[in-house]
Amino acid sequence: MLSESFKINAALTETAIAFDPQMKVGGYDNKIWKTPEGIELFPDHAVLKFYAPDAKTVNVRRFYSEGPLTPMNKNEKGIWTAEIPAEKGGYSGLFFEVDGVYALNPMAPITWSQSHPINYIDFPGSDDFYLLKDVPHGTVSRDIFYSNVCGCYKGCEVYTPPGYQNAKNGNYKDLPVLYLQHGFGENEMGWTHLGKVNFIMDNLIAEGKAEPCIIVMNNGMTQKLESNGHRHWDAMLLEPMLINDCIPFIDSHYRTATDKWHRAMAGLSMGSMQTSITTLSHPELFGYVGIFSGFLKKLAGLGDNQNDHLKTLDDKEKLFEHFKVFFRCMGDKDEFFGQFTSDSELLREKGLQTGEWAAHIEKVYDGYHDWNVWRPCVRDFLTMIFK
Numbered sequence: 001m002l003s004e005s006f007k008i009n010a011a012l013t014e015t016a017i018a019f020d021p022q023m024k025v026g027g028y029d030n031k032i033w034k035t036p037e038g039i040e041l042f043p044d045h046a047v048l049k050f051y052a053p054d055a056k057t058v059n060v061r062r063f064y065s066e067g068p069l070t071p072m073n074k075n076e077k078g079i080w081t082a083e084i085p086a087e088k089g090g091y092s093g094l095f096f097e098v099d100g101v102y103a104l105n106p107m108a109p110i111t112w113s114q115s116h117p118i119n120y121i122d123f124p125g126s127d128d129f130y131l132l133k134d135v136p137h138g139t140v141s142r143d144i145f146y147s148n149v150c151g152c153y154k155g156c157e158v159y160t161p162p163g164y165q166n167a168k169n170g171n172y173k174d175l176p177v178l179y180l181q182h183g184f185g186e187n188e189m190g191w192t193h194l195g196k197v198n199f200i201m202d203n204l205i206a207e208g209k210a211e212p213c214i215i216v217m218n219n220g221m222t223q224k225l226e227s228n229g230h231r232h233w234d235a236m237l238l239e240p241m242l243i244n245d246c247i248p249f250i251d252s253h254y255r256t257a258t259d260k261w262h263r264a265m266a267g268l269s270m271g272s273m274q275t276s277i278t279t280l281s282h283p284e285l286f287g288y289v290g291i292f293s294g295f296l297k298k299l300a301g302l303g304d305n306q307n308d309h310l311k312t313l314d315d316k317e318k319l320f321e322h323f324k325v326f327f328r329c330m331g332d333k334d335e336f337f338g339q340f341t342s343d344s345e346l347l348r349e350k351g352l353q354t355g356e357w358a359a360h361i362e363k364v365y366d367g368y369h370d371w372n373v374w375r376p377c378v379r380d381f382l383t384m385i386f387k
Contacts, residue, residue, distance in 0.1 A: 010144075010153060015112065017193055022107065036079055038108025039121055044086045046121055050105050052098050053078025060084075061095040063370075065102070065114065089125035090372035091194060093118050111193055114185040115221070120194075130196035130375050135206035136162035140198050145249040149241040152225040154218065156246060157188045159198050160254070161205055161212035173255050176213040176262035176386040179242060180378070181220045181271030183293075188219040191378075194371050200379050211386040213264075216250055218242065220271050235270060236303040239278045243285070261324070264385045266290025268374045269336075273299055280309040283322035288385040291328045292377040293336065293369055296343045313350050319357070325384045326359040329377050331367035 022037070040047040050058050050072060058072040058080040072080035093113060096105045104110065108119040124131075138161045147154045164172045180197065182190035191197045197215060204210035222237035251258050265286050267275040272294020279286040297307050312319060330340040344362065347353055354360050363380065367373040 010155065014155070015117065017111070017189065022109070036107065038105045038119070041121075041123070042086075043124075045083055046086070046123070048072065048082045048084060048094070048121075049107070050080045050096055050098070051078060051107070052080060055080070055098050057097075057099055059097045061097065063092050065093075065095045067093075067095070069097075084121075086123040088372075089123040091120060091122045091370060093120050095119070112187050112189060113194075125372070127376075129203060129379055130200050131203075132199050133203055133206075135202050137202050138162050138198055138205075139165055140192050143249070143253065145245060147241050147245040149237055149244055150222060150224045152223070152231070154241070154245070155188060156219075157192055157217040158250070158254070159192070159201060159215040159217075161214075162202065164212075164214075172212065174257040174262070175255060176211065176264070177250060177254075177256050178213055178215045178288075178382075178385065179246075179263075179265045180215050180217050181238070181265075181267030181274050182217070183220075183267075183269030183271050185221070187221060188217045191215075191217045195375055195378060197378055200375065201382060204379065204382055210382040213382075213386055214250070214254055214256060216246065218246055220267070220274055234303070235274060236277075238274045239281065242278060243282060247285075260285055260322075261287045262386065264288035264290070264325075266292065266327075266378065266381055267294065268292040268377070269294055269369065270299065270302070273297070273302070277309045279323075280312040283312055283319070287323060288325040289323055289327065290325075290377070290381040290385075292374050292381075293330045293334055293340075294328075295336070295339055296346065313347070313352060316351060316357075319352070320359070323359040324387075325361065325381075326357070327361045327363070327381050327384060329363040329365060329373075329380070331365050331369060331373040333367060334369045334373070336369065 036049045038049055048060055052058055059069050060072060060082055061067045061069050062084060070082045070084060072082040074080050096103050104117055105119045110117050111120050138159055140157055140159050142155050143158055144153055144155050180191050205212055220238045221233055222235060222241060223231040223233050224237055225231050263286050265275050265279050272291040275289060275291060276296050279289045330337055352360055354362050365373045365376055
């Protein structure tokens, strides 16, 4: 029998994504396709396809696992199809059900969300700020470091701006660093794979709208290795892991500036809660804060009910000195919009509303609790920091 520690070794459990479009499955001559592509994309709609010749029913849900259901129709070749509208464009999750059982479509784009692989679709939107363009491109790499807090190795994604890999480039010494967190059920690859933050940053730098910086993305679904070989998830471990393990690692392996005015943190949803906890608990380490679709207080069920980090908000004079940007934003149709307004009221009661606290910026976007909002969130935040 394999030991538990062997089973969970990252060399065996890591997952991969691809840069090029997925090819159809067929013969070597690329003419006789056995399995069709999972999504045929058009400007105003898409045709979804699922090869399941022996299935009795195939349906697809959009946006989330219990979202609106669209029945699929079967042809004589065993291919099930359905058409969905582009609507406003942008990202949405796809959840296929074969005979009532959730099934991943191997021929449709795959990403990581809700703590497991899912299919998704991404229509071109009305804005192209996140698309791959003919500009100089940065590099996204994976670093591995040991976390004493978690008792195991961790992997983080690191974006460095165009030209950084050339050590002779004198312009890229002592770069600022943004620590950027994903949401619940996602991982460190979300911000590049779905958020397109690397392309967003490439485009902003080319346009002269953002200061070149390093972007570090950790897995906020923080797991700790126990003595029995099992792991347990604790979102509250992100703060000590970041402070004690990741930041020292990044500063020792990259050409970074290490003062607070060259260090920022931002996150979406659960990652925004982790950002609030970390930055307000350590205002001496961060000068810029981004809270996307998110929360000042701890979410129910994540950690204890103590919100000691909010005590920092009681010292206005010190707070004004500590942060140059405190950016809070959310989509107007977000299911957590009530929490956003509640946090706004809390800040108003403390005299920290926009206009009184120079660093405090609020913005409401058109959209829901998804990447169609978080992409413009990070775009706008990147134009504000390290100025």
